[in-house]
Amino acid sequence: MNEIFEPKIVAFVCTYCTYAGADLAGTSRLKYAPNVRIVRLPCTGRISPMFILKALQKGADGVLISGCHPGDCHFTHGNYHARRRWMVFRALLEFTGIPSERVKYSWISAAEGGKFADLMNSITEDIRKLGPFDQYNALIKETEAPATF
Amino acid sequence: MTIQETYKARVKKLLASGTVKMVIGYKPGTTADRRRPHFIRTPEEADQLVLDSACITNLSGYLLSEGLLSDEKAVAIFLKPDGIRSINILAAEAQLNSEQILILGFDSNDNQVTALEGEKVEEFTTLIESIKEQAPEALKNPLLEQIEGMTPKERFAFWQGEFSRCIKCYACRQACPMCYCRRCIVDCNQPQWVNTSSHTLGNFEWNIVRAFHLSGRCVGCGNCDRACPVNIPLRLINAKMAQEVLGAFDHFSGMSHTQEPVLASFKKDDSETFIL
Numbered sequence: 269m270n271e272i273f274e275p276k277i278v279a280f281v282c283t284y285c286t287y288a289g290a291d292l293a294g295t296s297r298l299k300y301a302p303n304v305r306i307v308r309l310p311c312t313g314r315i316s317p318m319f320i321l322k323a324l325q326k327g328a329d330g331v332l333i334s335g336c337h338p339g340d341c342h343f344t345h346g347n348y349h350a351r352r353r354w355m356v357f358r359a360l361l362e363f364t365g366i367p368s369e370r371v372k373y374s375w376i377s378a379a380e381g382g383k384f385a386d387l388m389n390s391i392t393e394d395i396r397k398l399g400p401f402d403q404y405n406a407l408i409k410e411t412e413a414p415a416t417f
Numbered sequence: 418m419t420i421q422e423t424y425k426a427r428v429k430k431l432l433a434s435g436t437v438k439m440v441i442g443y444k445p446g447t448t449a450d451r452r453r454p455h456f457i458r459t460p461e462e463a464d465q466l467v468l469d470s471a472c473i474t475n476l477s478g479y480l481l482s483e484g485l486l487s488d489e490k491a492v493a494i495f496l497k498p499d500g501i502r503s504i505n506i507l508a509a510e511a512q513l514n515s516e517q518i519l520i521l522g523f524d525s526n527d528n529q530v531t532a533l534e535g536e537k538v539e540e541f542t543t544l545i546e547s548i549k550e551q552a553p554e555a556l557k558n559p560l561l562e563q564i565e566g567m568t569p570k571e572r573f574a575f576w577q578g579e580f581s582r583c584i585k586c587y588a589c590r591q592a593c594p595m596c597y598c599r600r601c602i603v604d605c606n607q608p609q610w611v612n613t614s615s616h617t618l619g620n621f622e623w624n625i626v627r628a629f630h631l632s633g634r635c636v637g638c639g640n641c642d643r644a645c646p647v648n649i650p651l652r653l654i655n656a657k658m659a660q661e662v663l664g665a666f667d668h669f670s671g672m673s674h675t676q677e678p679v680l681a682s683f684k685k686d687d688s689e690t691f692i693l
Binding site: 318322325345348352355357358361365375387403404407408410411 | 573618665680683684
């Protein structure tokens with residue numbers, strides 16, 4: 269197979285900053301990798317770690333979580349709570365062997381359309397280099413196998 | 418008088434005087450080296466009480482049995498330092514009123530049981546502070562360091578091997594004093610976050626979620642470890658998370674009954690080196 273591997277990336281973004289940033293990238297006609305699927309949420313504080321696990325469970329090769337810069341949260345401190353949660357969850361993922369290259373975190377404001385486009389490109393490139401998440405995919409496959417009695 | 422006899426006398430006195438309505442302690446178990454929880458309501462029942470180095474279970478979870486504390490009467494309970502920390506956490510999380518709990522503290526070292534001074538959680542603050550000071554050393558574990566030295570692939574393979582044995586009996590959850598949710602996330606089926614079958618994928622998710630929910634709350638009593646029928650080193654993953662919150666936020670679980678839960682609070686200058 270000489271086909272280029274196209275990674276599937278899920279981005280969980282907050283509606284006030286990063287989603288508006290993605291919008292700005294679009295209206296500014298910036299071209300970025302089409303590999304990313306955006307899921308829009310009210311706030312980064314709403315992003316449960318379960319979302320990350322669910323994305324991986326459904327076959328995502330990479331996950332991006334992004335929201336407002338500290339101090340800019342529409343709900344004043346949703347992103348501060350999220351930051352702590354990620355800090356802990358990130359360490360947990362790393363300890364259980366889910367590579368930190370596959371789960372990325374960023375702050376992108378509504379004015380940073382360029383940053384959004386660049387980040388999507390660089391993440392897609394990074395994950396393309398890593399290849400599919402074979403270890404996790406093997407686990408997913410196991411659940412699909414017919415039952416043996 | 419041995420410590421067991423001293424405490425037996427004290428328990429009888431507490432019950433006879435009506436200071437407490439119940440004492441939660443230990444009695445002989447199914448084999449010589451096992452102890453089971455003993456719920457003592459009358460002075461006579463206290464005769465069965467056992468207190469020795471085999472009393473290792475953290476009993477604090479029983480305090481949350483439905484209806485036990487709702488009449489606002491006091492309950493006495495035998496606790497080691499880790500159990501006392503559990504009481505602090507449960508009080509901080511508004512699961513119980515620490516005023517209602519009378520602590521019969523003990524500690525065991527080298528098969529030697531010693532009594533701990535104090536009755537109320539606040540009286541153990543200096544003890545818990547000294548435990549926090551020793552924590553960076555105490556949390557170290559050779560296997561943990563070995564895992565940290567692995568590549569992500571090897572780590573994944575290690576945990577895959579461990580979790581593939583999991584049979585999803587949820588004994589870890591039942592044994593844990595911190596797992597008091599009426600409805601656990603694995604029991605939620607709309608949406609179903611965690612695969613309920615005991616495939617390795619679902620096991621992975623379940624154990625990651627549990628470790629996450631225990632980060633900054635686990636006191637390392639080892640109830641889950643001992644309850645696990647397939648010997649998954651659950652305490653290891655919890656110790657790692659305890660190290661993490663101690664290093665990142667200087668948070669040591671169960672310091673006081675007013676301590677803010679680590680994941681329900683924040684500082685504006687929390688580290689964010691990993692955020693792009």
